[in-house]
Amino acid sequence: MKNISVEDLKKRIDANEAIHLIDVREELEHEDYNIGGLNFKLRRMQDMAIEEIEHLKNEEVICYCRSGHRSNMACLILEHLGFTNTVNVTGGVVAWQEKFGK
Numbered sequence: 001m002k003n004i005s006v007e008d009l010k011k012r013i014d015a016n017e018a019i020h021l022i023d024v025r026e027e028l029e030h031e032d033y034n035i036g037g038l039n040f041k042l043r044r045m046q047d048m049a050i051e052e053i054e055h056l057k058n059e060e061v062i063c064y065c066r067s068g069h070r071s072n073m074a075c076l077i078l079e080h081l082g083f084t085n086t087v088n089v090t091g092g093v094v095a096w097q098e099k100f101g102k
Contacts, residue, residue, distance in 0.1 A: 001075040002087045004062060006096045009035075009089055020061045022053065024074040025093075029066065035096055037062075042070045045077045057083050064089035064096075 012019055013036065021037025023030050030039040040053060042065070053061070061083055063071035068091050075086035089095075 001072070001079060002085075003090045004087050005090055006099050009062065009064075010096075010100065020056050020059055022061060022063045022074070024063050024065050024070050029093075033093060033097070033102060035064065035093065037064070042074050042077075045074055045081075048081065050078075050081060057081075058085070060085040060087060062087040062089060065092045067094050068092045 021035070023034050023037050023039045024042040024045070025034075025039070026041060027039060038053070044050070061075075061078060063074045063078070063086065065071040065074070068088060071092060072088045075088045078086050091098075
């Protein structure tokens with residue numbers, strides 16, 4: 001697992017890079033505010049219900065949550081399930097909002 005700052009992630013988004021961004025928060029959190037990507041809850045990963053994202057096993061997968069803790073756990077779970085290139089957004093949505101606003 002690697003880490004990425006919100007600044008570096010924003011640069012990649014602004015450059016229109018093709019990235020696989022996964023929000024591992026609960027649906028209500030995602031609906032309230034998100035920075036894009038698929039909402040795929042941590043709980044589903046813990047249950048190993050990953051069929052929807054299994055095709056990304058050999059791609060870079062960038063996970064984020066509110067503060068970086070759940071996304072860190074998500075990266076570890078995905079690696080255990082055979083994902084080879086996971087990235088955690090350091091500080092999560094909190095850091096994003098502090099840096100770029102809501």
